[in-house]
Amino acid sequence: MDQYAFTVSFVRKTRQHQWWCSDVTFHCADQELCEQWVRATNEQLSSLTNRPKSLLVYINPYGGKQRGERIYEQKVAPVFRRAGIFTDVIVTERANHARDHLKTEANLDKYDGVVCVGGDGMFSELLHGLVTRTQTDHDVDQNQSDAELVPCSLRIGIIPAGSTDCVCFATVGTNDPITSALHIVVGDSQPMDVCSVHQKDVFLRYSISLLGYGFYGDLQAESERKRWLGPARYDLSGIKTFLCHNLYEGSISFLPAGDNVGHPRDKQPCRSGCRVCQHSKDEHNEMSGEKEKPGDDSSRGWKTVQGEFIAINSASMSCACPRCPKGLSPFAHLADGTTDLILVRKCSRLDFFRHLLRHTNKQDQFDHSFVEVHRVRKFSFQPRRHELASPEEQSEHLKTTGFNPKISAQTSAVSSWSCDGEILHQAAIRVSVQHQLIRLFARGIEEQ
Numbered sequence: 256m257d258q259y260a261f262t263v264s265f266v267r268k269t270r271q272h273q274w275w276c277s278d279v280t281f282h283c284a285d286q287e288l289c290e291q292w293v294r295a296t297n298e299q300l301s302s303l304t305n306r307p308k309s310l311l312v313y314i315n316p317y318g319g320k321q322r323g324e325r326i327y328e329q330k331v332a333p334v335f336r337r338a339g340i341f342t343d344v345i346v347t348e349r350a351n352h353a354r355d356h357l358k359t360e361a362n363l364d365k366y367d368g369v370v371c372v373g374g375d376g377m378f379s380e381l382l383h384g385l386v387t388r389t390q391t392d393h394d395v396d397q398n399q400s401d402a403e404l405v406p407c408s409l410r411i412g413i414i415p416a417g418s419t420d421c422v423c424f425a426t427v428g429t430n431d432p433i434t435s436a437l438h439i440v441v442g443d444s445q446p447m448d449v450c451s452v453h454q455k456d457v458f459l460r461y462s463i464s465l466l467g468y469g470f471y472g473d474l475q476a477e478s479e480r481k482r483w484l485g486p487a488r489y490d491l492s493g494i495k496t497f498l499c500h501n502l503y504e505g506s507i508s509f510l511p512a513g514d515n516v517g518h519p520r521d522k523q524p525c526r527s528g529c530r531v532c533q534h535s536k537d538e539h540n541e542m543s544g545e546k547e548k549p550g551d552d553s554s555r556g557w558k559t560v561q562g563e564f565i566a567i568n569s570a571s572m573s574c575a576c577p578r579c580p581k582g583l584s585p586f587a588h589l590a591d592g593t594t595d596l597i598l599v600r601k602c603s604r605l606d607f608f609r610h611l612l613r614h615t616n617k618q619d620q621f622d623h624s625f626v627e628v629h630r631v632r633k634f635s636f637q638p639r640r641h642e643l644a645s646p647e648e649q650s651e652h653l654k655t656t657g658f659n660p661k662i663s664a665q666t667s668a669v670s671s672w673s674c675d676g677e678i679l680h681q682a683a684i685r686v687s688v689q690h691q692l693i694r695l696f697a698r699g700i701e702e703q
């Protein structure tokens with residue numbers, strides 16, 4: 256009777272964007288029929304060209320709660336094995352190991368994708384390695400801020416095992432290693448914008464989530480000193496930075512995006528198969544003919560704002576993470592060629608607290624007189640260099656304004672940028688959104 260059988264594994268969607276791998280076994284009395292089914296099923300599967308057959312995996316053994324290797328071995332490797340995916344696995348031995356290996360050594364012809372097991376820092380390593388490698392292979396000079404960058408052909412998979420995992424959360428809707436492994440197995444593809452950051456004509460870094468000056472820059476610098484604390488370092492540094500309430504002067508010039516990509520407050524979230532992102536390709540092609548320089552309001556489109564700021568944030572995607580489920584800019588898009596520039600001007604501690612609190616409830620965090628938000632394609636920032644202030648002037652400033660202007664006789668009041676969780680010590684930067692430069696093994700957040 257039931258002498259012959261074969262088992263098919265399939266994806267089952269459970270709750271909250273989580274996927275699970277289930278099995279169903281078919282029994283059959285006839286050997287020939289059973290083999291026919293297995294052959295036909297395998298033929299169908301091998302005709303799905305989106306599915307990766309071979310992957311290069313980098314594991315950070317020290318990310319997040321240091322569970323990267325275990326998560327991979329126990330949860331991910333079995334899923335890849337069942338899908339018949341070949342893997343080469345590298346457990347990193349130092350910071351930037353994965354980036355450097357991708358940049359120069361890895362034989363990328365062998366693979367259909369690269370995968371990181373770790374947090375946003377580890378993802379950033381793969382992003383830098385892969386983008387730089389692609390430009391080198393095509394003789395593109397990354398130092399030229401107006402160079403047309405070549406999109407990467409390999410997709411990147413993220414198995415979340417870090418402290419924040421914001422890129423994974425904002426592209427999948429959950430931080431679950433098995434769900435991410437299944438998005439890789441079925442060969443999903445999500446294009447993503449990447450911001451390039453330059454100082455004059457020197458390339459500094461790429462960013463895919465948050466570029467933050469002032470509050471997030473200071474918070475990041477503080478949390479680097481507390482790395483030993485693990486994920487809790489962000490909360491403690493957040494409280495400390497909040498209490499310091501530093502204020503920074505400067506001027507921001509930006510090139511607003513056209514109307515076709517919506518507005519940061521239009522309540523149109525980016526979801527799987529997003530129309531805004533799909534249509535943005537056309538507008539992008541129209542725009543790319545114009546090469547305008549920032550800082551000159553006479554060049555069409557550019558705007559400049561000046562003042563004293565608590566925070567200057569550029570969110571290229573929502574930046575949703577478990578700590579902040581709707582994100583820094585809830586209606587930002589993953590692949591529309593723009594970033595949402597959020598300017599938080601001088602305000603009281605209480606008002607800034609109210610603004611932060613609105614990240615965690617239903618109220619609009621942009622609905623404050625001291626907050627403005629613009630959807631932009633490019634921007635540049637120039638900190639205001641202070642004249643050397645005497646100690647008397649400084650204490651006078653503190654008395655009259657209640658702010659610590661962070662001026663010493665020698666230094667100027669500048670913060671640093673947090674770039675996807677890495678510190679950038681240059682304050683004066685130029686940022687340009689590179690439309691759909693990379694692709695992830697993801698499909699965006701699905702409507703529930």
Ligand SMILES: CCCCCCCCCCCCC/C=C/[C@@H](O)[C@H](CO)NC(=O)CCCCCCCCCCCCCCC
Nearest residue numbers: 375419421464465489493494497574579611612614675676
């Ligand atoms: C009053 C409640 C306030 C809740 C405010 C929530 C706002 C949180 C916004 C989080 C946005 C994360 C964006 C992700 C950026 C990633 O590229 C980067 C790399 O992993 N992660 C971080 O920089 C990690 C950044 C981690 C930021 C933690 C912020 C904690 C703020 C705490 C403020 C406390 C005020 C307390 C007053 C007594």
Ligand SMILES: Nc1ncnc2c1ncn2[C@@H]1O[C@H](COP(=O)(O)OP(=O)(O)OP(=O)(O)O)[C@@H](O)[C@H]1O
Nearest residue numbers: 318319347348349373374375376377417418419420
């Ligand atoms: N073998 C290693 N030894 C030390 N550092 C490493 C190693 N491999 C990677 N790193 C570095 O560790 C840093 C943190 O890694 P990762 O992003 O995986 O975790 P995390 O910081 O806990 O998470 P998140 O970035 O989400 O906050 C990264 O900047 C990465 O460059």
Ligand SMILES: [Ca+2]
Nearest residue numbers: 571588591593
């Ligand atoms: Ca975007």
